[in-house]
Each structure stands twice: as C-alpha cells, then as structure tokens.
Amino acid sequence: MLPYIPIPFWPHNIPTFGLMLWFAAVVAGVVMDRNFRRARVSADAVGMVAITVVAGIVGAKLWHVLDTPSEFREQGWRVLWDTGGFAWFGGLVAGISALLIQGVMARIGAIRTLDLAAPAAAFGYGIGRIGCFLSGDGCYGIPTTLPWGMSFPHGIEPVFVPVHPTPLYELGGGLLIGTWLWIRGGKARPTGGILGEYLVLTGLARFLVEFLRRNPHVMWGMSNAQLASLGSIVAGAALLLWVSTRRAAAVDDARMAVEKTA
Numbered sequence: 001m002l003p004y005i006p007i008p009f010w011p012h013n014i015p016t017f018g019l020m021l022w023f024a025a026v027v028a029g030v031v032m033d034r035n036f037r038r039a040r041v042s043a044d045a046v047g048m049v050a051i052t053v054v055a056g057i058v059g060a061k062l063w064h065v066l067d068t069p070s071e072f073r074e075q076g077w078r079v080l081w082d083t084g085g086f087a088w089f090g091g092l093v094a095g096i097s098a099l100l101i102q103g104v105m106a107r108i109g110a111i112r113t114l115d116l117a118a119p120a121a122a123f124g125y126g127i128g129r130i131g132c133f134l135s136g137d138g139c140y141g142i143p144t145t146l147p148w149g150m151s152f153p154h155g156i157e158p159v160f161v162p163v164h165p166t167p168l169y170e171l172g173g174g175l176l177i178g179t180w181l182w183i184r185g186g187k188a189r190p191t192g193g194i195l196g197e198y199l200v201l202t203g204l205a206r207f208l209v210e211f212l213r214r215n216p217h218v219m220w221g222m223s224n225a226q227l228a229s230l231g232s233i234v235a236g237a238a239l240l241l242w243v244s245t246r247r248a249a250a251v252d253d254a255r256m257a258v259e260k261t262a
Contacts (some may be wrong), residue, residue, distance in 0.1 A: 001136040001155045020131030025053045028124030031178070035116045035185065043106040048113075049120065052098045059094020092202075092232070095121065111192045118198035119181040125202070126174020133167035141166040141212040164212045173205040190243045199236025203229040 004013035033045040096114065103113025132139040136155015141164025143149070149162030180201070185194050207229035215223040222230075 001134060001152050003135040003137075003154070003156050016134040017131035017137060020134065021053075021057070021128055024124040024126075024128035024131075025049060027127055028053070028120040031123050031182070032117055032120035035119060035182075038186070039116055041108055041116065043108055045116075048099065048102045048106075048117075049124075051102060052095045052117070053124075055098035056091040056095035059097075060091030062090055062094075092228075109191070111195060114198075115185070115189070115191060115194040118194045119178045119185060122174050122178035122181055122198065122202065124174075126171045126178065129167040129170040129174065133165060133171075139167050139213070140164065141209075142214055144212075166209055166213050169209050169212070170205070173209070177201045177205065190246060192239050192243045196236045196239035196243060199232045199239065201236075203232030203236060207233070 002016050004015055005019070006013050029046040029049040032049050036043060036045040099113050099117050100110045103110045106113070108116075129139070136152035136157060136159075138155075138157035140150075140152060140159065143161050144164050145162070146164075148165065150165045151162055152159045177198070181194055181198055184197065207226050210223050210226045210229070213223070213225075215225055218224055219227060
C-alpha cells in the first residue's frame with residue numbers, strides 16, 4: 001500500500017487518497033462535459049462537477065462524523081481534517097443537492113441535470129475508491145481465505161491478515177454502472193429515467209458489498225450504509241415508476257389526439 005507519495009526536495013508528501021480523488025473529479029468532469037455536448041447543453045459541466053465534488057467531500061465527512069460520534073469524542077475537531085472517514089451516503093446527498101441547485105440556476109432543469117450527471121457520478125465514485133485501496137484507510141472488508149484476499153500492513157489503518165479488497169469491488173461496480181448509464185443515455189429517455197436507474201444500481205451495489213465490509217450492524221442486522229442504500233433503491237424505484245406512469249400518460253394523450261383528428 002502507498003498512503004503517501006514522497007516528493008524529493010519537498011517537505012510534504014502527497015496523500016494518494018487526495019490524488020485519486022482529484023483524478024476521479026477530472027474523469028467525472030470529462031464524462032459530464034461529453035454528456036452535455038451529446039445532449040446539446042451549453043452549461044459549464046466541469047465547473048458544476050468541481051462544485052459538486054467539494055460539496056460531496058464536505059457532506060461525506062460530516063455524515064461520517066455524525067455516524068461515528070466516538071471518533072469526534074476521541075479526536076475533537078481534528079477528525080474533520082482526517083484523511084480517512086468519508087461516508088458514501090453523505091457525499092451522495094450533498095452532491096445531489098449541489099447538482100439540483102446548479103441545474104436550476106443554469107436553467108437545465110433539476111432532474112435533467114441529475115440524469116446527465118449520473119454516468120459521471122458512477123465513474124467518479126469507482127475511481128475514487130482506488131484512493132481508499134492505496135491508502136488502506138479501513139474501507140477494506142472482512143477476513144477471507146479467497147486467493148485474492150489482501151493484507152494492508154502499511155495502510156493508514158493497518159491489517160495483517162488477508163481481507164476482501166472491497167474498494168476494488170466497488171471500482172468494478174462503479175465502472176460497470178457508469179458504462180451502462182452512458183449507453184442508456186445515448187438515446188432519448190424520459191426525464192428522471194437515468195437518475196432512477198443510477199439510484200437503484202448504486203444502492204444495490206453498496207448494499208451487497210456491505211456484507212463483506214467491516215462496518216458494524218446497527219439495525220435488523222444491517223449497517224448504516226445498508227439502510228441508506230435501501231433508501232436509495234426505494235427512491236430510485238419510485239422515480240422509475242413515476243417516469244413510466246408519465247410516459248404511459250403521454251402515449252395515451254397522443255393516441256387520443258390522433259383519434260380526435262381522424
């Protein structure tokens with residue numbers, strides 16, 4: 001593992017988590033810019049991604065602090081500047097909120113903006129997990145005897161027995177989901193359809209990987225992240241149902257208009 005990259009003749013090292021977070025933001029910005037161009041939207045996609053990333057980082061850190069008050073009691077306000085400890089759900093909520101506001105201000109439409117941002121969010125999340133893997137910040141899983149199990153003796157939170165490299169699982173999931181959403185977005189879709197698929201797929205992916213992670217179970221045998229993932233799945237399914245209802249209503253209206261003119 002490589003939590004920090006030493007720089008010759010420089011007193012500070014570069015944290016690999018922060019480096020990969022920057023790279024994830026760059027990839028997300030490129031993907032979203034391409035999606036805007038494909039949809040013929042003239043807004044500044046890169047600027048929107050930059051603001052969303054900052055909001056997501058702040059939200060992920062704040063949610064982690066609220067979710068684990070014991071760390072705040074032990075470390076005090078220093079926990080806010082710790083390079084580890086970022087909650088997926090807090091970043092999701094803060095990032096979506098930032099995009100909603102920017103979409104309204106840019107007159108793109110709140111939901112349409114989220115549709116266009118969904119593939120970028122999936123790719124960015126997956127690539128960001130490489131930073132968790134390289135830094136060994138504790139996001140890995142439970143012990144395993146599988147041949148690809150890995151130990152993290154030099155990580156920020158070292159572990160000396162083979163465990164599930166769950167950040168790599170999430171990397172694969174993010175890339176697959178991002179690719180699927182990108183392909184789906186290549187054709188005209190009802191507003192909210194891509195967002196609904198994103199919420200269902202990312203929620204399901206996180207729900208499943210939590211069975212292999214070390215997070216404590218808090219309710220009904222599930223972790224906080226799994227409960228949040230269920231909320232994401234339910235919200236996405238409800239949105240897809242709403243989209244299908246609107247589409248069916250639009251088809252009925254069109255049929256009635258044709259019958260009246262016949």
